[in-house]
Amino acid sequence: MSFDVDVTARIGEALVSCVIPPAPGVTVLFGPSGVGKTSVLHMIAGLRRPDHGHVRVGGDLLFSTATRVNIAPERRRAGYVFQEPRLFPHMRVRANLLYGYRKDAGTIDVDTTVALLGLDPLLDRWPRGLSGGEARRVAIGRALLSNPRFLLLDEPLSSLDRGRREEIMGLIERVRDALSLPILLVTHDHAEARRLGNQIVQL
């Protein structure tokens, strides 16, 4: 299970182009802000259409200009943790977590995820009352519970204090080892990239 991506897109004035060769575990997408790292994640998730190229994850073709394949985002089963938490403001934490949850297809169950992320005390709260770190954890839990085939993590450690960073970093390592999902992680922090990445792709 790994990524195999080669995409190009013109976004405004800039040309964003990215090649991710297949590699197991965590691939880190590394580069300064503004080079289009988030755009690459959007293309893999199906939220933005590349001009050229292909997106393949774990053998499934999700997008290809050559064979005119473009799977809708809701059918790609991406576990996408955006840069902002993007929690649904009119639903409590519990409803947010369960939004993409399907009982039938479960390798990941609710109790384990809630315990893993320490979400139990948050379940009945509203998103607007959460701290940055709490909201981030809920967003990660929501993505995991949608039973994804792969994870896209867009700067999951930014705007967190040191203690929280350590906590979330450990969590990503645990998810990587326990679930053996391919993970694509965006960062502009060297130490983070070296510690988490099995493969580093410079953008």
Place this chain on the structure above:
Amino acid sequence: MTALSAEEWGIVALSLKVAGVAVFAALPVAFAIAYLLARGRFPGKVLIDGIVHLPLVVPPVVTGWLLLLAFAPAGPVGAWLADWFGVSVMFRWTGAALAAAVMALPLMVRAMRLSIEAVEPRLEQAARTLGAGRLRVFWTLTLPLSLPGIIAGLVLGFARALGEFGATITFVSNVPGETETLPLAIYSALQVPGSEALVLRLALISVVLALVALILSELLARRSSRGLHVL
């Protein structure tokens, strides 16, 4: 100043019925147009926007006259209604409701469009990646998140429909018990010497109803802007 007579209560009840039916009939149309204007990208959008807002700026008499042309027994819509359903809205309270709905539509569309535009596309993207198709995204995010604006639009439209005069009197005339709503009743009372007390009572009711509606819509709008911080 004395209490209202049965006849005056009848006028109030008729006004509430006409305005109520008008806004609830206009609701799906207004929401569909608002959604189209907020989210759609198609040629002629500016034109549709303009046509919808026309009743807001055109003299109401003109709107009433156009309705008359369309819905008169020989008019295109009127003939069709008579042929297929054997009904006519002429001189009926349904016609008054139709006129009120057309006049209230622009205000309803405006309020709803703003609230639909305020729904974060980023939240909808997140829902898509979680496996929700477009329809589920609409029912679980777009609609509930724009609900305060929809309700505000309803209330605003209701207030506007209650006050509707020009288009109504042009289109369906002033028939007591059928099309004589509050503004029309006030107008005809003004033509009769010695009915100052009646005018005062009806005017007071109009002001109170309109004020309640406006305050309600303001409160709803404020609640929606306070409650739903997204990021």
